[in-house]
Amino acid sequence: MLSERMLKALNEQLNRELYSAYLYFAMGAYFDDLNLEGFASWMKAQAEEELGHALRFYNYIYDRNGRVELKAIEQPPKEWESPLAAFEAAYKHEQFISKCINELATLAEEEKDYSTRAFLEWFINEQVEEEASVKKIVDKLKFTKDNPQVLFMLDQELGQRAPQLPNLLLQGG
Numbered sequence: 001m002l003s004e005r006m007l008k009a010l011n012e013q014l015n016r017e018l019y020s021a022y023l024y025f026a027m028g029a030y031f032d033d034l035n036l037e038g039f040a041s042w043m044k045a046q047a048e049e050e051l052g053h054a055l056r057f058y059n060y061i062y063d064r065n066g067r068v069e070l071k072a073i074e075q076p077p078k079e080w081e082s083p084l085a086a087f088e089a090a091y092k093h094e095q096f097i098s099k100c101i102n103e104l105a106t107l108a109e110e111e112k113d114y115s116t117r118a119f120l121e122w123f124i125n126e127q128v129e130e131e132a133s134v135k136k137i138v139d140k141l142k143f144t145k146d147n148p149q150v151l152f153m154l155d156q157e158l159g160q161r162a163p164q165l166p167n168l169l170l171q172g173g
């Protein structure tokens with residue numbers, strides 16, 4: 001049985017994961033608007049992954065006999081100054097999520113809720129990967145220095161990461 005505090009914190013994180021998906025969809029839309037389809041594809045794949053994170057929290061809450069409570073999802077920004085600014089914002093967001101996951105783990109320890117602590121282990125490891133993959137792109141974008149040719153090459157590279165639900169996400173079907 002989850003404590004009230006733990007349940008509330010898990011529901012808050014579920015909301016943050018949904019916001020992460022929303023944010024990356026917004027970034028995908030920004031890149032689609034710039035006709036940078038590879039960047040957009042990467043962002044939509046990331047958004048999809050975030051929905052997976054949200055579902056992990058959703059399922060875990062029920063596995064522990066809790067109740068999922070869905071709150072309003074904050075509206076994400078629509079525009080960024082440049083592709084670099086968008087990825088820098090994504091990196092900052094991932095650092096924030098890592099901090100939230102660490103705080104959840106601290107709370108689980110305080111509550112002596114070792115099941116939740118164990119559940120969070122996957123997210124602790126995942127955040128290392130999330131931060132690293134976004135940081136790599138930030139560094140590459142800094143390197144392009146707005147050179148359109150290099151940006152185009154990077155767009156092709158990022159386009160190799162496609163959402164798993166391409167029919168739904170790319171064709172709106």
Ligand code: OFO
Nearest residue numbers: 017020053097130
């Ligand atoms: Fe991007 O890892 Fe979840 O939020």
